[in-house]
Amino acid sequence: xxxxxxxxxxxxxxxxxxxxxxxxxxxxxxxxxxxxxxxxxxxxxxxxxxxxxxxxxxxxxxxxxxxxxxxxxxxxxxxxxxxxxxxxxxxxxxxxxxxxxxxxxxxxxxxxxxxxxxxxxxxxxxxxxxxxxxxxxxxxxxxxxxxxxxxxxxxxxxxxxxxxxxxxxxxxxxxxxxxxxxxxxxxxxxxxxxxxxxxxxxxxxxxxxxxxxxxxxxxxxxxxxxxxxxxxxxxxxxxxxxxxxxxxxxxxxxxxxxxxxxxxxxxxxxxxxxxxxxxxxxxxxxxxxxxxxxxxxxxxxxxxxxxxxxxxxxxxxxxxxxxxxxxxxxxxxxxxxxxxxxxxxxxxxxxxxxxxxxxxxxxxxxxxxxxxxxxxxxxxxxxxxxxxxxxxxxxxxxxxxxxxxxxxxxxxxxxxxxxxxxxxxx
Amino acid sequence: xxxxxxxxxxxxxxxxxxxxxxxxxxxxxxxxxxxxxxxxxxxxxxxxxxxxxxxxxxxxxxxxxxxxxxxxxxxxxxxxxxxxxxxxxxxxxxxxxxxxxxxxxxxxxxxxxxxxxxxxxxxxxxxxxxxxxxxxxxxxxxxxxxxxxxxxxxxxxxxxxxxxxxxxxxxxxxxxxxxxxxxxxxxxxxxxxxxxxxxxxxxxxxxxxxxxxxxxxxxxxxxxxxxxxxxxxxxxxxxxxxxxxxxxxxxxxxxxxxxxxxxxxxxxxxxxxxxxxxxxxxxxxxxxxxxxxxxxxxxxxxxxxxxxxxxxxxxxxxxxxxxxxxxxxxxxxxxxxxxxxxxxxxxxxxxxxxxxxxxxxxxxxxxxxxxxxxxxxxxxxxxxxxxxxxxxxxxxxxxxxxxxxxxxxxxxxxxxxxxxxxxxxxxxx
Numbered sequence: 001x002x003x004x005x006x007x008x009x010x011x012x013x014x015x016x017x018x019x020x021x022x023x024x025x026x027x028x029x030x031x032x033x034x035x036x037x038x039x040x041x042x043x044x045x046x047x048x049x050x051x052x053x054x055x056x057x058x059x060x061x062x063x064x065x066x067x068x069x070x071x072x073x074x075x076x077x078x079x080x081x082x083x084x085x086x087x088x089x090x091x092x093x094x095x096x097x098x099x100x101x102x103x104x105x106x107x108x109x110x111x112x113x114x115x116x117x118x119x120x121x122x123x124x125x126x127x128x129x130x131x132x133x134x135x136x137x138x139x140x141x142x143x144x145x146x147x148x149x150x151x152x153x154x155x156x157x158x159x160x161x162x163x164x165x166x167x168x169x170x171x172x173x174x175x176x177x178x179x180x181x182x183x184x185x186x187x188x189x190x191x192x193x194x195x196x197x198x199x200x201x202x203x204x205x206x207x208x209x210x211x212x213x214x215x216x217x218x219x220x221x222x223x224x225x226x227x228x229x230x231x232x233x234x235x236x237x238x239x240x241x242x243x244x245x246x247x248x249x250x251x252x253x254x255x256x257x258x259x260x261x262x263x264x265x266x267x268x269x270x271x272x273x274x275x276x277x278x279x280x281x282x283x284x285x286x287x288x289x290x291x292x293x294x295x296x297x298x299x300x301x302x303x304x305x306x307x308x309x310x311x312x313x314x315x316x317x318x319x320x321x322x323x324x325x326x327x328x329x330x331x332x333x334x335x336x337x338x339x340x341x342x343x344x345x346x347x348x349x350x351x352x353x354x355x356x357x358x359x360x361x362x363x364x365x366x367x368x369x370x371x372x373x374x375x376x377x378x379x380x381x382x383x384x385x386x387x388x389x390x391x392x393x394x395x396x397x398x399x400x401x402x403x404x405x406x407x408x409x410x411x412x413x414x415x416x417x418x419x420x421x422x423x424x425x426x
Numbered sequence: 427x428x429x430x431x432x433x434x435x436x437x438x439x440x441x442x443x444x445x446x447x448x449x450x451x452x453x454x455x456x457x458x459x460x461x462x463x464x465x466x467x468x469x470x471x472x473x474x475x476x477x478x479x480x481x482x483x484x485x486x487x488x489x490x491x492x493x494x495x496x497x498x499x500x501x502x503x504x505x506x507x508x509x510x511x512x513x514x515x516x517x518x519x520x521x522x523x524x525x526x527x528x529x530x531x532x533x534x535x536x537x538x539x540x541x542x543x544x545x546x547x548x549x550x551x552x553x554x555x556x557x558x559x560x561x562x563x564x565x566x567x568x569x570x571x572x573x574x575x576x577x578x579x580x581x582x583x584x585x586x587x588x589x590x591x592x593x594x595x596x597x598x599x600x601x602x603x604x605x606x607x608x609x610x611x612x613x614x615x616x617x618x619x620x621x622x623x624x625x626x627x628x629x630x631x632x633x634x635x636x637x638x639x640x641x642x643x644x645x646x647x648x649x650x651x652x653x654x655x656x657x658x659x660x661x662x663x664x665x666x667x668x669x670x671x672x673x674x675x676x677x678x679x680x681x682x683x684x685x686x687x688x689x690x691x692x693x694x695x696x697x698x699x700x701x702x703x704x705x706x707x708x709x710x711x712x713x714x715x716x717x718x719x720x721x722x723x724x725x726x727x728x729x730x731x732x733x734x735x736x737x738x739x740x741x742x743x744x745x746x747x748x749x750x751x752x753x754x755x756x757x758x759x760x761x762x763x764x765x766x767x768x769x770x771x772x773x774x775x776x777x778x779x780x781x782x783x784x785x786x787x788x789x790x791x792x793x794x795x796x797x798x799x800x801x802x803x804x805x806x807x808x809x810x811x812x813x814x815x816x817x818x819x820x821x822x823x824x825x826x827x828x829x830x831x832x833x834x835x836x837x838x839x840x841x842x843x844x845x846x847x848x849x850x851x852x853x854x855x
Contacts (some may be wrong), residue, residue, distance in 0.1 A: 058726040
């Protein structure tokens with residue numbers, strides 16, 4: 001069920017008795033700009049910490065415990081040309097509790113909590129609480145630094161920076177950069193906060209055993225205003241380079257992390273979108289894939305070797321963990337697999353298996369409240385809503401020739417290797 | 427005959443039976459679900475490295491990492507790989523090895539019978555040769571090295587290694603590059619024949635299924651095979667580290683941006699047998715919630731003093747033959763992290779009493795989270811404890827939590843804590 005709450009504010013409701021919980025998601029969607037990413041990431045972190053009524057994270061945590069362990073969080077997501085601040089809250093459906101004596105049902109408590117977080121934050125003297133602000137800015141700083149301890153993550157970050165040199169909004173992590181973060185003031189994010197409330201497109205989604213009346217009634221108490229949404233494309237289109245960008249860094253790692261980035265200029269609304277999904281699954285997106293079979297199983301060169309496709313940025317990435325001295329061999333094998341698909345060498349049996357696997361994943365997603373909620377934003381941004389049956393028909397119709405046509409548009413753009421030098425062989 | 431356990435308030439039923447060959451079968455239908463998740467588990471893990479092989483008289487010490495190696499190799503057959511058989515139907519398959527168990531699993535939204543046959547057949551038909559065993563050494567070697575680069579894993583195993591220096595628990599589940607190099611096809615057969623008898627295994631299936639029909643498929647598959655009679659398994663008990671020999675503290679330098687500290691707490695008390703063990707385990711977890719979770723006064727105080735941050739976490743686990751708690755996090759003040767948290771641990775009973783008002787909150791939270799887990803077919807299947815607590819499920823855990831009192835938590839904590847020993851493992855930049 002789809003509702004317009006105000007201009008620029010929508011509600012999707014998925015009523016079902018399948019789950020023991022009721023899930024709520026609120027997305028604030030703004031254009032992706034390099035200058036705003038860091039401030040929005042910090043704002044999300046500050047809003048998540050406390051509210052006027054629950055002024056410490058302990059007070060907020062106790063409220064969540066009291067609500068039978070309601071989960072609540074705010075995250076930031078980059079999606080093509082959009083930046084999303086996402087609030088999620090999941091509460092138990094109280095009909096499954098052995099005793100429940102609260103006056104207000106847990107769904108309404110969850111909506112009230114989200115309202116408090118969004119519209120009644122801790123703003124003594126009209127500014128974000130200084131202690132909270134300083135502490136959360138420091139926490140975000142250390143979180144960004146700690147992420148680099150994950151070498152697979154670090155290698156992927158460096159690859160994105162290489163791939164999108166000169167395109168800072170795309171190159172940057174969704175959490176922003178430490179330099180900007182260090183300079184942000186409490187007043188800066190107050191401005192970001194008011195901007196978000198006034199101007200972002202807002203998409204509310206609810207899944208669970210709850211009626212439209214209950215959801216709408218809870219939403220009427222939120223002080224939401226009409227907003228004008230520039231409905232520009234969520235797809236990031238970019239010109240490929242003639243030369244492959246290469247980079248590497250020395251780090252004390254035992255296993256080298258080799259990552260590759262390709263342009264795959266097919267987006268969600270392209271006729272070949274489904275063929276691109278199938279291509280990625282066959283190339284490196286599943287354990288049946290060419291990369292998994294040839295790099296890991298046949299050549300024993302890697303523990304992991306996989307690819308992922310982003311239909312909002314027109315990119316495909318390959319990630320692998322290898323011995324540094326095998327780098328050239330691994331790159332050659334990966335290149336051979338792509339060349340083979342470009343020549344149309346893809347067995348009908350692998351195509352059929354990959355399609356079965358994609359169908360399985362799609363149906364399995366229907367059993368996850370989180371995945372159901374997240375899928376709704378994609379439909380909202382792309383204006384593509386497709387019944388399951390149509391989706392299945394499109395999947396079934398993809399041929400080897402379709403996959404070949406997609407593969408021929410794939411171009412290597414960047415390679416990056418994080419390695420321990422020559423001495424790392426054991 | 428299926429034994430049905432109804433949970434009417436939750437609208438869920440659990441069906442259990444044991445087949446003639448000893449295989450335990452647990453079926454949980456989930457109305458409205460598209461997916462079915464199946465997991466077949468043997469009570470055999472990385473710590474079971476010394477035992478009397480079936481058909482032999484004397485104990486044998488096997489190379490470290492053999493259970494995990496066997497897990498990898500079981501998928502490969504003479505002329506095919508079991509992964510590909512699942513792949514024909516689009517099912518996703520996987521496997522994992524823990525300290526005491528090895529599990530093989532698949533998830534599917536169609537062809538349940540065919541996938542169950544593939545699972546049962548590949549797990550019950552080993553094929554190991556010198557050539558296939560040697561080929562796997564490169565892949566597993568890479569897997570071991572991947573963990574070598576993971577500071578979180580290093581911190582966790584560093585802590586365990588100090589609590590259990592004499593027990594096989596301190597050895598990485600995958601073994602070492604050197605130890606797996608010694609593994610032979612004969613070793614794998616010896617381990618397989620000893621631990622993969624149906625009487626040492628369980629099959630849990632959760633999701634879209636019809637119980638009687640699913641059982642009939644499993645029974646038909648098993649009826650087509652012959653198994654040797656069940657025999658008792660003779661594991662050689664490992665050496666026990668005396669409480670006085672626990673390494674109290676170690677500091678190691680790695681390339682990390684921030685210090686990582688892991689505090690371990692080894693229990694020397696006896697975990698109660700059967701379902702009481704589950705109640706004991708849940709009571710300790712609730713005690714740790716009262717002392718350390720983000721709704722505790724301790725948490726706020728240490729958070730505001732920048733001793734802990736959002737990376738802080740803790741858990742308590744019971745394994746066959748071992749139980750321990752862990753507190754871990756990144757911190758710029760590793761010394762305060764240790765002194766503050768150990769001070770709370772050492773003052774446990776008084777600290778629990780001071781947090782008594784929060785008991786209703788942490789209990790509500792545990793109940794809510796457990797009910798939420800019923801949304802997940804994987805959570806239901808993985809929560810089945812096998813032989814640890816006598817075959818309890820997520821639904822038993824919910825009942826245990828609902829009945830839990832503050833006095834239960836105090837008593838369990840006192841039992842655990844009084845006989846426990848601590849260790850600290852610190853990683854510095």
